[in-house]
Amino acid sequence: MIHKKYENEEHAVADIPNDSTVLVGGFGGSGLPSRLITALKENGATGLTIVSNNIGAVSEGVATLISNQQVKKIICSFPVGPHANELIEYLETGRVELELVPQGTLAERIRAGGAGISAFYTPTAAHTELGEGKESRVFNNREHLLEYAITGDYALIKAHRADRWGNLVYRKAQRNFNPVMATAAQTTIAEVDEIVEVGDMSAEEIISPSVYVHRLVEIASQEERGKVQNG
Amino acid sequence: MIHKKYENEEHAVADIPNDSTVLVGGFGGSGLPSRLITALKENGATGLTIVSNNIGAVSEGVATLISNQQVKKIICSFPVGPHANELIEYLETGRVELELVPQGTLAERIRAGGAGISAFYTPTAAHTELGEGKESRVFNNREHLLEYAITGDYALIKAHRADRWGNLVYRKAQRNFNPVMATAAQTTIAEVDEIVEVGDMSAEEIISPSVYVHRLVEIASQEERGKVQNG
Amino acid sequence: MVRPYEELNGWTIPEVAGRIAAELEEGWFVNLGIGLPTLVGEALPEGKEVILHSENGILGIGPRKHTGETDSDLVNAGKEPITLLPGGSFFSQSESFAMIRGGHLDAAVLGAFQVSMRGDIASWKLPNASLGRVGGAMDLTVGSKRVFVFMKHCTREGTSKIVEECAFPLTAPRAVDRIYTELAVIDVTDGGLVVQDLAPDVEFEEVQACTAAPLQNRNVKKHSKVSEG
Amino acid sequence: MVRPYEELNGWTIPEVAGRIAAELEEGWFVNLGIGLPTLVGEALPEGKEVILHSENGILGIGPRKHTGETDSDLVNAGKEPITLLPGGSFFSQSESFAMIRGGHLDAAVLGAFQVSMRGDIASWKLPNASLGRVGGAMDLTVGSKRVFVFMKHCTREGTSKIVEECAFPLTAPRAVDRIYTELAVIDVTDGGLVVQDLAPDVEFEEVQACTAAPLQNRNVKKHSKVSEG
Numbered sequence: 001m002i003h004k005k006y007e008n009e010e011h012a013v014a015d016i017p018n019d020s021t022v023l024v025g026g027f028g029g030s031g032l033p034s035r036l037i038t039a040l041k042e043n044g045a046t047g048l049t050i051v052s053n054n055i056g057a058v059s060e061g062v063a064t065l066i067s068n069q070q071v072k073k074i075i076c077s078f079p080v081g082p083h084a085n086e087l088i089e090y091l092e093t094g095r096v097e098l099e100l101v102p103q104g105t106l107a108e109r110i111r112a113g114g115a116g117i118s119a120f121y122t123p124t125a126a127h128t129e130l131g132e133g134k135e136s137r138v139f140n141n142r143e144h145l146l147e148y149a150i151t152g153d154y155a156l157i158k159a160h161r162a163d164r165w166g167n168l169v170y171r172k173a174q175r176n177f178n179p180v181m182a183t184a185a186q187t188t189i190a191e192v193d194e195i196v197e198v199g200d201m202s203a204e205e206i207i208s209p210s211v212y213v214h215r216l217v218e219i220a221s222q223e224e225r226g227k228v229q230n231g
Numbered sequence: 232m233i234h235k236k237y238e239n240e241e242h243a244v245a246d247i248p249n250d251s252t253v254l255v256g257g258f259g260g261s262g263l264p265s266r267l268i269t270a271l272k273e274n275g276a277t278g279l280t281i282v283s284n285n286i287g288a289v290s291e292g293v294a295t296l297i298s299n300q301q302v303k304k305i306i307c308s309f310p311v312g313p314h315a316n317e318l319i320e321y322l323e324t325g326r327v328e329l330e331l332v333p334q335g336t337l338a339e340r341i342r343a344g345g346a347g348i349s350a351f352y353t354p355t356a357a358h359t360e361l362g363e364g365k366e367s368r369v370f371n372n373r374e375h376l377l378e379y380a381i382t383g384d385y386a387l388i389k390a391h392r393a394d395r396w397g398n399l400v401y402r403k404a405q406r407n408f409n410p411v412m413a414t415a416a417q418t419t420i421a422e423v424d425e426i427v428e429v430g431d432m433s434a435e436e437i438i439s440p441s442v443y444v445h446r447l448v449e450i451a452s453q454e455e456r457g458k459v460q461n462g
Numbered sequence: 463m464v465r466p467y468e469e470l471n472g473w474t475i476p477e478v479a480g481r482i483a484a485e486l487e488e489g490w491f492v493n494l495g496i497g498l499p500t501l502v503g504e505a506l507p508e509g510k511e512v513i514l515h516s517e518n519g520i521l522g523i524g525p526r527k528h529t530g531e532t533d534s535d536l537v538n539a540g541k542e543p544i545t546l547l548p549g550g551s552f553f554s555q556s557e558s559f560a561m562i563r564g565g566h567l568d569a570a571v572l573g574a575f576q577v578s579m580r581g582d583i584a585s586w587k588l589p590n591a592s593l594g595r596v597g598g599a600m601d602l603t604v605g606s607k608r609v610f611v612f613m614k615h616c617t618r619e620g621t622s623k624i625v626e627e628c629a630f631p632l633t634a635p636r637a638v639d640r641i642y643t644e645l646a647v648i649d650v651t652d653g654g655l656v657v658q659d660l661a662p663d664v665e666f667e668e669v670q671a672c673t674a675a676p677l678q679n680r681n682v683k684k685h686s687k688v689s690e691g
Numbered sequence: 692m693v694r695p696y697e698e699l700n701g702w703t704i705p706e707v708a709g710r711i712a713a714e715l716e717e718g719w720f721v722n723l724g725i726g727l728p729t730l731v732g733e734a735l736p737e738g739k740e741v742i743l744h745s746e747n748g749i750l751g752i753g754p755r756k757h758t759g760e761t762d763s764d765l766v767n768a769g770k771e772p773i774t775l776l777p778g779g780s781f782f783s784q785s786e787s788f789a790m791i792r793g794g795h796l797d798a799a800v801l802g803a804f805q806v807s808m809r810g811d812i813a814s815w816k817l818p819n820a821s822l823g824r825v826g827g828a829m830d831l832t833v834g835s836k837r838v839f840v841f842m843k844h845c846t847r848e849g850t851s852k853i854v855e856e857c858a859f860p861l862t863a864p865r866a867v868d869r870i871y872t873e874l875a876v877i878d879v880t881d882g883g884l885v886v887q888d889l890a891p892d893v894e895f896e897e898v899q900a901c902t903a904a905p906l907q908n909r910n911v912k913k914h915s916k917v918s919e920g
Contacts, residue, residue: 104559199777335788430548
C-alpha cells in the first residue's frame with residue numbers, strides 16, 4: 001500500500017542535508033508551507049540554496065532561515081518586505097548570494113525543470129540589467145534570453161487537501177508556486193490541512209496528480225492530537 | 232456584457248480563410264470537435280495547415296478535411312488509422328505535406344506558443360530520423376533538440392461545459408490536447424455540450440480560464456432547437 | 463504665465479483612475495500593478511465586464527475587501543485581501559505567467575519610476591539600490607498587448623518621471639503605449655510623445671515645462687472651466 | 692541439440708505479462724504502451740498499487756472495460772475503453788508529457804520492432820514505410836526512469852528482434868533497460884546483453900541461436916520441469 005504520510009513535519013524534513021537546493025512555495029503568506037519551514041529551521045541544515053518568490057514578506061517565511069544563517073543563496077523575484085532586513089545586510093556582507101529572476105521566468109524555469117525541458121528562450125528581461133551576460137537570440141524580430149531549468153533536491157509546498165496517493169487540491173490562490181514546484185524536485189513534501197480517503201477527491205478537480213508528491217504532513221491530525229494531549 | 236456564444240458552428244467558423252493554420256483538439260474521437268470540423272468542411276477554406284495529434288483514427292476527424300482537399304500541410308504525431316488512406320495517397324503524390332512530431336514535443340511546442348516561449352530544448356528525438364537537420368545542443372551531457380513554438384490562427388476545441396465568459400471544464404480524458412490548444416491560437420472556438428451561468432462553475436475546477444476562449448458553440452441548445460423544429 | 467509643477471492643480475488620483483477605468487474596454491483582460499494602478503479596479507463602473515488578472519494566479523478579481531473577515535488565500539499581487547467575481551478562476555503561477563507572456567492580456571496598468579520618450583520603462587529598481595524588486599513587471603511589460611503607465615507626473619522633489627532616456631535600470635525597452643498622470647494623458651508614438659488630453663486648468667506649455675522630454679500637442683481636446691461650465 | 696526458434700516453447704504471452712506485472716514495484720507510476728504491454732495492466736495482482744499512466748492525460752487507469760457501456764472520454768492511449776481507479780486523475784496532454792519527459796514515471800513498458808545490444812530501440816517506423824507513427828514513443832523512451840520492452844523474441848518470419856545495430860529508424864538510443872520475450876528476460880548492461888532468466892525448457896544456447904546479438908549467461912536461474920516438479 002502506498003503511504004506518503006509522515007507523522008509530523010520534523011520527520012518529513014529530517015533527511016534534508018546541508019547544501020541542498022530547496023524550492024519553497026507560497027506568495028507572501030498564501031500557500032506558504034510555514035510548518036515545514038519551521039521544521040527545516042529546527043533541522044538546522046546549512047548552505048541551502050532557496051528558490052522562493054517572495055523573501056521577507058512574512059516573518060514565518062524564508063526570512064527565518066536567512067536569520068538562522070542556513071542559507072547560502074536565494075533565487076527569487078521579490079526580495080523585499082518588512083522581514084528582509086537581514087537579507088539586505090547579509091547580501092551586502094556577501095554572506096548570502098542573490099539571483100534575482102523575473103517572476104514569470106522563475107515560474108517557467110521551475111516548470112521546465114519539472115517538465116524535462118533543459119532550457120528555453122523568453123523575451124522577458126531582454127535589454128535589461130537582469131539579462132546582462134545571458135546568451136540571447138532573436139526570434140520573430142525580438143530579442144530573447146536563454147534561460148535554464150531549475151530543479152530542487154526538495155520542494156516544500158502547502159496544499160489544502162491530499163489523499164493517501166499524494167493527489168493534491170489547493171484553496172483559492174494558495175496554488176501560486178505550489179503546483180509547479182511540486183513537479184520540479186526529487187522529493188516533494190506537502191503540508192496539507194487534511195488527508196482524505198483515496199477516491200474522495202474528484203478526478204477532475206485534482207491539481208497536483210499523485211506522481212509529483214512524495215511526502216505528506218497533515219496539520220489537522222496534529223492539531224487533533226494536540227487537543228487530545230492538552231485536553 | 233461579454234458574449235462569446237455563436238448561434239451555430241457554421242457561424243463560428245465562417246471567417247476562417249484559406250491558408251489558415253488551424254489547431255484541432257482531440258485524441259482519437261475523445262475531445263474531438265467534430266461539429267466544428269464538419270462546419271469547416273462546409274466553409275470550404277483551402278490551403279489549411281492542420282495541427283492535430285491523430286489523423287485518420289476516426290471518420291469525422293481531420294481525415295474528412297483531407298478527403299475534401301482543403302489541407303496543404305499536416306503537423307501531427309500519429310498519422311495512421313482506418314481513415315488515413317487518402318492521407319497516404321496524397322502524401323505520396325505530394326499533394327499534402329506532413330510534419331511528423333513526437334507527441335510530447337507537439338504538445339510542448341503548442342504550449343510554448345501559448346506561453347510566449349519562442350523555442351526550447353528537449354532531449355526527445357535526439358539521434359533519430361525526426362531530429363535530423365535540427366539544431367542541437369548538449370545540456371547535462373545529453374543531446375537536446377531546439378524546437379520552435381507552434382501557434383494557430385484558429386483552434387477548434389471540444390469541452391464539456393462553458394460559461395458566458397468562456398471558462399471551460401472538460402469530461403474525463405476529453406481534455407487531452409484541448410486546453411493546451413486553447414492557449415495557442417489567435418481565435419479559439421470551443422464546441423461545448425452546454426453553456427451554464429457565470430458563477431455556476433467552481434473557480435477551483437475551471438480548466439481553461441476565460442481568457443483563452445473566444446467563441447462558443449453549444450450543442451445542447453441546438454439539439455433542443457432541433458427537437459422543437461422537428462416536434 | 464507658465465506655472466511650476468507644484469502649483470499645478472491637475473486631476474485627482476481617483477479621477478485619473480476613473481479615466482483609465484473608463485478607457486478599459488468591455489471584455490478586456492487586464493492586469494493592475496501594485497500601488498496606484500490598483501485604484502483602477504475600484505473605479506470600474508458597476509456592471510462593466512473588465513476581467514482583472516492577478517499574477518498570483520487569479521482571473522476575475524473583484525473589489526478589495528475593506529471590511530469583514532479576510533481570507534489569506536484570496537489576495538492580489540500586492541498581498542491585499544480581495545474578492546472573486548462569479549466567473550473567476552484560480553491557476554498556478556506558471557499558468558499565470560504563460561498567460562501574461564503569451565500575449566493573452568489586453569492591457570496592463572503599471573506604475574513606473576521613469577518612462578522614456580520611446581516607451582522604455584523603469585519600474586523595478588532605484589539606481590544604486592542594493593536590491594531591486596522585479597516581481598512580474600518585466601513579464602507584464604513584455605507580454606501585455608497594451609501597457610499603460612499610471613504615475614504621478616513628477617517625483618516629490620519635482621523631477622520629471624517622463625524623460626528622454628531612462629537613467630534607472632530598465633524594466634523593458636519600448637513597452638509603454640500610454641501614460642496617465644495627474645496632468646495629462648500622453649501616447650507613446652513612433653513620432654514621439656503626443657499629449658492626447660490635458661487636465662482642466664493646465665496648459666500644454668506648463669506640462670511641457672515639467673516634462674524632461676519633448677511633447678507634441680496634437681489632437682488636444684482642451685478642457686477649461688469655461689468650456690465645461 | 693539446439694532447436695530452431697519455431698520449435699521453442701517459451702512462456703505464454705500472459706505469463707510474460709504476469710512476470711512483468713510482478714516486477715513492477717508497489718507505488719510505481721508506469722506507462723504501458725499500445726499492444727502487448729497493455730496486457731501487463733490486466734495481469735497486475737489485485738490490490739497491488741501500481742499506478743498506470745496514459746499519454747492522453749490519465750493517471751490511475753484500471754482494467755480495460757470488457758463489457759457494459761463504454762465512455763468515449765475514458766480511453767487509453769490505444770483508444771480502448773478503460774476504467775479509472777479511485778485516486779485517478781485527468782490532465783492535459785502538455786501536462787501528461789511534462790510528466791513523461793520530466794522523469795516522473797518509474798517505468799514504461801513498450802513494444803518494439805528491434806532492440807540493439809546497447810539498448811537502442813526502434814519502434815515507430817518500418818524501413819521504407821511512407822508513414823511512421825511516433826506518438827509518445829520517443830518521449831517515453833527518453834523520459835522514463837526505466838524502459839522495459841515487451842515483445843516477441845523474433846518476427847513471424849523468425850528474424851531476431853534483438854540485434855547488434857538497429858536497422859530500423861531509432862526511437863531513442865541507449866534507452867532500454869530490460870527486454871522481456873517469451874524466451875528470456877534480458878538486461879541491457881554496460882557490458883552487453885545479459886540473460887537474467889530463461890523460460891522453462893529453453894536452453895541458453897537455443898536463445899542465443901535465435902538472437903542476432905551476443906548474449907551473456909550470467910546469473911541464470913535455470914528453470915526446468917525437473918526442478919519445478
